[in-house]
Amino acid sequence: MTRLILLMLSSGVILHAGLTDFKTIQEANQAYEAKEYGKSATLLKSLEAKSPQKQYDIGNALYKDKKFDEAMEAYEKAEGIDESTRLHNIGNSQFQKKEWDKAIESYEKALKLKEDEDTKFNLELAKQQKKKEEEQKKQDQKDQENKDENKEQNKDDKKNQDQKQNKDQKEQDQQKQDQKNKDQNKKEKNDGKKKEDKKKKEGEKEKKPQDKKGDQESGQPKEQKEMSKEEKLQEQELKRLMKKMQKGKTPTMMYQMGEGKKGERNENAKPW
Template structure:
C-alpha cells in the first residue's frame, strides 16, 4: 500500500507564522526529512496555539502517522480541512486502514477518488475492501463458532441434567426398596410368635400363666386322690407270675 505523506507549508501557514514560528517550522521539516518524527511532532505541537492552521494539523498528522500513532493522526487529518482534499482523504484512508477500521478506510479512499483519479488510491481502495471482506467473514465464522459452542454447551448441560436425574431416580428407587425391605422385616418379626421347648407356639403370657395353674390344680387333685386311695386301702388286681406260666389270680384278691 502506497503511503503518500508530504509536509505541506501553505501561504496561510507562513502568514500566521512569526519569525520564531517560521524557524520552528523549518526545523520540524528538517527533522521529518531526517525521519526524526518524534522531534518533528514536538516542534509542531510547540507552535500549535500560535499557528493553528490546516497545514500545521496536516503536518502533525503526517508525523503521528509515521510514529504509528494512528488515532492521533486521524484526529489531526480531520482537523486539517482546507488542504488538498484528495491528499487529505488519501492519508485518512491509510490511517484508518492501519487502525483496523476498514469501513472508514474504504469511505476515505472513495472520497479521495472523487477529487482525483489516482491509481495508488484505487489500489489502496481494493486492498481495504479485501480486508473488510475478510474481517466480515471472520466475524461470521466467530459468530457461527460461538453459536456452535453454545449449542454444544447446551447439549452438555442437558446431558448432565439427564444423568443427574437418572442418578437421583436410581437413588430414590434404591431407598424405597430398602425402606420396603425394612418394613417387611419388621412385619415378620411382629407376626412371629415364640415357641416352647416342644417347638409349639406359645400363647400370650396370660394364657401360659393360666395353663400353669390348671396343671398345678390337676397335680394337687391327683395327689389328694392317691392319699384317699391309700387310706381306704382300695384293692388292686394282682397276679402271681410263674416261669413260663400266666400268673394266677390271688385268692385274697378282691374285685374292684
C-alpha cells in the same frame, strides 16, 4: 517536515515570517525526526502562517502520534495539497480506526485521480481486513449460538440428571422401605411362631402334670398304687386257698375279703 520547510521557502512565507517562526519550523522538524510527533504537531500549530501544507504536516505528525481522529481533521483542512495524496492519508487514518468501508471508499477515490501502488496495496488490505472481520463476526455469532445451544443442552442434561437421581433415590428409598417391611414381617412372624411354640409347650405341660417323687414309673397317685398292692395280696391269698383246695385241704373258713381286716371272722360268713 523537510518538504514543509521547502514549500514555505518556495512560497515566500518564510521571507515574511519572523525569525521566531523560522526557529519554530526547525524545532518541529527536529522533533519529527526524533519521533517526538506530539511535540512536532504542537510546534506546527503554533505557527501563525495558514496554509494547506501546514495542515498536511500537522496531520502527518498527529498520525505518527496515533491520534487518528485529529489527523483526519488536519488532512481535511489541507485542501490544495495533491488530492490523491490527501485522500490516501485520510484512508490510512480510517484504516487504523478499522473503518473499513470508509477507508476503501477513500482509497478508491484516490486511485481514480491517480494510479499508485501503495494506494492499491492498502485498498486490497482494507478489503481483506473487512472480509476477515465479517467472517470473524459470523464465527463469533456461530460460537455464541453453539454456546447458547450447549448451555441449553447442559441445562436439559442437568434437569434430566437431577430427575434420574431423584428417581434412583426414590427407588433406593422404596427398596429400603420394602426391605424394612419384609424384615419387620419376618420378625413378627418369628415372634408369633415363638409365642405359639411357647403356648403349645405350656399346654402340654398342663395336660401331663409332674408325677410325684417315687411314682414316676407308674404315673399314678400314691394312694391308687397302695390299693393295687392290696388287691395283689388278695389275689395271692385267693390263689393260695385255691391251691389248698386242690390238695384236699379245705379250710374251715375264708378270710374276709374287701374292707375287713386280715384274720377277722365275718359273722355273716357261712361255712363251706
